[in-house]
Amino acid sequence: DTAVSQTPKYLVTQMGNDKSIKCEQNLGHDTMYWYKQDSKKFLKIMFSYNNKELIINETVPNRFSPKSPDKAHLNLHINSLELGDSAVYFCASSHLQREAFFGQGTRLTVV
Amino acid sequence: GIQVEQSPPDLILQEGANSTLRCNFSDSVNNLQWFHQNPWGQLINLFYIPSGTKQNGRLSATTVATERYSLLYISSSQTTDSGVYFCAVEPAGGSQGNLIFGKGTKLSVKP
Numbered sequence: 001d002t003a004v005s006q007t008p009k010y011l012v013t014q015m016g017n018d019k020s021i022k023c024e025q026n027l028g029h030d031t032m033y034w035y036k037q038d039s040k041k042f043l044k045i046m047f048s049y050n051n052k053e054l055i056i057n058e059t060v061p062n063r064f065s066p067k068s069p070d071k072a073h074l075n076l077h078i079n080s081l082e083l084g085d086s087a088v089y090f091c092a093s094s095h096l097q098r099e100a101f102f103g104q105g106t107r108l109t110v111v
Numbered sequence: 112g113i114q115v116e117q118s119p120p121d122l123i124l125q126e127g128a129n130s131t132l133r134c135n136f137s138d139s140v141n142n143l144q145w146f147h148q149n150p151w152g153q154l155i156n157l158f159y160i161p162s163g164t165k166q167n168g169r170l171s172a173t174t175v176a177t178e179r180y181s182l183l184y185i186s187s188s189q190t191t192d193s194g195v196y197f198c199a200v201e202p203a204g205g206s207q208g209n210l211i212f213g214k215g216t217k218l219s220v221k222p
Contacts, residue, residue: 031208041195043212056206088152094208097141097201099159105152
């Protein structure tokens, strides 16, 4: 019974395409996040949603857009994919600023 | 912004050995977590430890918030302990839940 699940696990696509990564949490948490892990394993936050409101938006290109249909889901849409977008994207969730739990990651490769 | 420094960057151990990983941070924090990223890329929660000491089996962690550091102890290491260990902090007064990650300690345990 996975707490934070994201799909797909692997995504290979061509430059210029639009793609989405889905994330769902069944922990009843109030905040969900997207993090990016680059080729050097460095993890950096991209977005977070609290009660369907965006509360963090780091300096990411506007080609990236989070969409939250409800508290349990935070999907990541990426338009006009570029080679530099290749990375591992992690979804996470937490409740009341406490412990964050991460999904298994989505490895995105842009060719 | 807050700086999170982990040491050592790389560590090679013989199975059965003990080790200590360190995380220094440059400002006050609300939250500190330790994660293990296994060779398959999963981020596994080890400890949520903004202050004090916790133990879980062969692992224990101590955070001294007033001195801005945290330590992760691994005793009787096993090959399955291999991977990258990340420290992540939520700066006090920062955006809710925004975890800032260190660059990690890569641990290799040899049989």
